[in-house]
Amino acid sequence: MMEVRVYSAEELQRVGIENEADVITRPVISYWKGAILRFKKNHIAMFAFGLFVLFLFFTLFGPALSGENYTEIDAANRNIGPNGSFWFGTDQLGRDLFSRIWIGARLSVIVALVCSGIQIVFGSIYGGIMAYFGGKVDAVMMRIIEVVNSFPSLLVTLLIMMVVGKNVIGLLIAMSITSWVGTARIVRGQIMLLRESEYVKASQLLGGGAARIIKKHLLPNTISLLILDLCSSIPDYIFTEASLSFLGMGLGGDIISLGVLISDGKTKMQFYPWQMIFPAVVLVVAVLAFNLIGDGLRDALDPKTVN
């Protein structure tokens, strides 16, 4: 990095505003406040946010609302259609589909959130190390990324599931093992870009220390990218988990997720289509909401889209 001359406080004195035309009359809006304002103006994003809140509400309270037990086998009420007491009908063992769907959605969301968390944390650390050390360390770590990136990701997940076993921990490991690569690249690229940027240099010239630069420049400019990364990875995980369970290679036994329910419903699709349609619709609505919120955030977090 170049030699920087740091100015002292005496040398840097604020010169008064002499001209009235230079006075800032508008209220100063911070970056995050501006982002929230822009997001609120976006009707589609707000609609998606509403869907998301609804989805979250049912995931948390749905099973309690219906008052039906999701594991209780009821031979008298098998394969019945949606009605007053079984809002989404029942499955082949007479279990309430409404409760089962939200219990399954709960697991799908938890898995997606945990995996995204692992991805963001690990990816940021890896990318940060690459950008900080640079040179040979960076080159070696980049080769590792290239090798990981050359695997078709679903294939790796399947292979890892075979090694670790069909349980929630196995699923978390299998889905996280390749996903951090994208995040690491984003963080590396962004930090390298910022380090060379003129406003970071200006901040150094004006005497900003490392803590200030990290807090004021590096973090805010990276966090928005990470939020977008999170928004696109959550639906991906929900997708992947559902595909794995659908193939019979995800979660097994009594564990239910949306994928397991769709897979169960598929076997009787021709006779009782709702058993597949309800879980599929819940899955699609959740993923749709996440995607639309992600789109809205992409516009909102970009300060250049001022309207």
Place this chain on the structure above:
Amino acid sequence: MIHYFFLALLSFGVAMKKYVLKRVITAIFTLLAITLILFILMQLMPGSPFNDEKLNESQRAALYAKYGLDKPIVIQFFHYVINMFKGDLGVSYKISKNTPITQLIASRLPISIGVGFAAVSIGALIGLLLGLLAAFKRDTVWDTLATVISVIGVSVPSYVFALALSYQFGFKLDWFPMLFSAKDVLGSSVLPSVSLSMFTMASIARFTRAEMIEVLGSDYMLLAESKGLSGNKIVFAHALRNALIPIITVLAPLVVDLMTGSLVVEKIFSIPGVGSLLVNAIQSNDYNVVIALSFIYSAMYIGIMLVVDILYGVIDPRIRVAKEGD
């Protein structure tokens, strides 16, 4: 003048050759690294391909010896790599005993590639048209419609599409067969190809729209317009060419998504392709088949990435120069 031109061409050729060579060598090393990782993963797999309870210890040992599984792992690995380069992927232990894997794959690969190729073609074409429509008729009903279709396309998993299509057009309306049949390959490939193409279509449409809007707002478009070029000429000579180049880069990962998406879709329509073979092999612990197929998938992936990288370098000289600088 001419002298300079030839000089530029000469240096271009050398730089290009160096770039291609570098990429090919990287690709080969990546593939070797992947083979090693696959091999290690397979050693970690629980269960043995010969877990028939009727087998006693000596019979099992005989089977291990027959397939060379009793040798040290390092030797097994080198043996495997050498055979692979000779085009011999080994034999299946379980699914179809003692059948060479190359033979198993040979009959299945064309089916999977056929369905995949149809899906990419449909998806890319319709996605491109949708994206262009949305960009040129920006902020109109057309734009909203194209956006809605593409958002739905990326939000609905291909197997949900597959199930919905097979229920509506296969079961209810009976327009197309619900299951794949060798007698009616074309008719029974329609539903799987369409359901696989949805994600590609939606992604391409989104990307094309964004790319096109950026190009349409660029300075060189303004210049072309102020030079008095007609609307069509601007679109074809400047806008399309510059917007389409980056689309090549998204097409490659999408093709790979198709390969994995086919696992699910092949299961739904019971297509005798590579995807269903892989699923069977994983479920019955047929290690050799799993390694072989994973190797083929990864090799295809690396191959596609390599072609795209080189193509991109040929089309856009800036990329080549930037990568040289690394």
